[in-house]
Amino acid sequence: MKIAVLISGGVDSSVALRLLKDQGHEVTAFYLKIWLENELSFLGSCPWQEDLSYVQAVCEQAGVPLEVLNLQKEYQDAIVSYTINEIKAGRTPNPDVLCNNRIKFGVFLDHLEGSFEKIATGHYAQVEEHNGICMLKKSPDPIKDQTYFLSYMHQHQLQRALFPIGHLTKIQVREMAQRYNLATKDRKDSQGLCFLGKIKFADFIKHHLGEQPGPLIEFETGQQLGSHPGCWFFTIGQRKGSGLAGGPWYVVAKDFTSNAVFISRNYYRADKIRNACTVDQVNWISGVAPKKFAVQVKVRHGEQMYQGTLAFQPEGTLNVVLNDRDQGIAPGQFAVFYDGDYCLGSGVIVHPLPGLSKR
Secondary structure (H helix, E strand, C coil), X not given: CXXXXXXXXXXXXXXXXXXXXXXXXXXXXXXEECCCHHHHCCCCCCCHHHHHHHHHHHHHHHCCCEEEEECHHHHHHHXXXXXXXXXXXXXXXXXXXXHHHXXXXXXXXXXXXXXXXXXXXXXCEEEXXXXXXXXXXXXXXXXXXXXXXXXXXXXXXXXXXXXXXXXXXXXXXXXXXXXXXXXXXXXXXXXXXXXXXXXXXXXXXXXXXXXXXXXXXXCCCCCEEEEECCHHHXXXXXXXXXXXXXXXXXXXXXXXXXXXXXXXXCCCCCCCCCCEEEEEEEEECCCCCCCCCEEEEECCCCCCCEEEEEEECCCCXXXXXXXXXXXXXXXCCEEEEEECCEEEXXXXXXXXXXXXXXX
């Protein structure tokens, strides 16, 4: 096949590229330049040039042509603006979920205009076809599985997607990188949001929204214990950042009207129910809502999976009840639904149910 491979300068996409090349496909590598170098250069080093040097080395070794595509404006409009607006509204966004939907299999797919049969990435996920419907299947590596980040993809996008390392574990991918002697074989995995690189998320927030001091209030007593630089620096379930002794202190609620952050040392007591939420803007990967009500649910990326029950509401939202209490169900994050090894889709958490009453 004629395949466009999105390559980032990391070991995963590098191995994906080499596998496809060795399988005899006609491969072209694409590096998407999305770093906000002009806006954020003063906050820290922007690593895109370092990444690109690794990409060039991998492509040269494999004898694969490389194209660099500048999507900074598109990324600013579709992802960065969304992130800022969500934070400003008091929610906890997940831009990496929308990046796959809007950029890699959105803007970039449109850019190709059908000139490639597939778009390949280094994601740990698998695509299987069942009766003409493409299904998103989990990776055998539960730690590295990235179906959470791919859960907002539509059927037409998944039909064009290819994940060459999705059937492998991270250990196997590292071993392949060593055998191929790739330039990226010893590079560490990237952390944090895709468009920030080494820049701290708190610095990004401060740059765009500044600081607005407000009270830190103990949830149980209503007593003010300290102050904070702004509600948008905190997310529900967060354990660090209060600066208070005698903890650990957990963020249990935020009030943007009074700019108050409510904290508690007794986060796991029964009066702080964290096992249900309302979910909106739901995307079902197959294009059709499942007929079953019992599913597995993730409320953040990672291994933690809950048994859950879906209750479909007339207005199109879902009420989701988990079989156990979670560390912190944060509005703005994605709830992702599974049926065994298959990802059914996801939606945006509107608010926890039942909510915490503010004191």
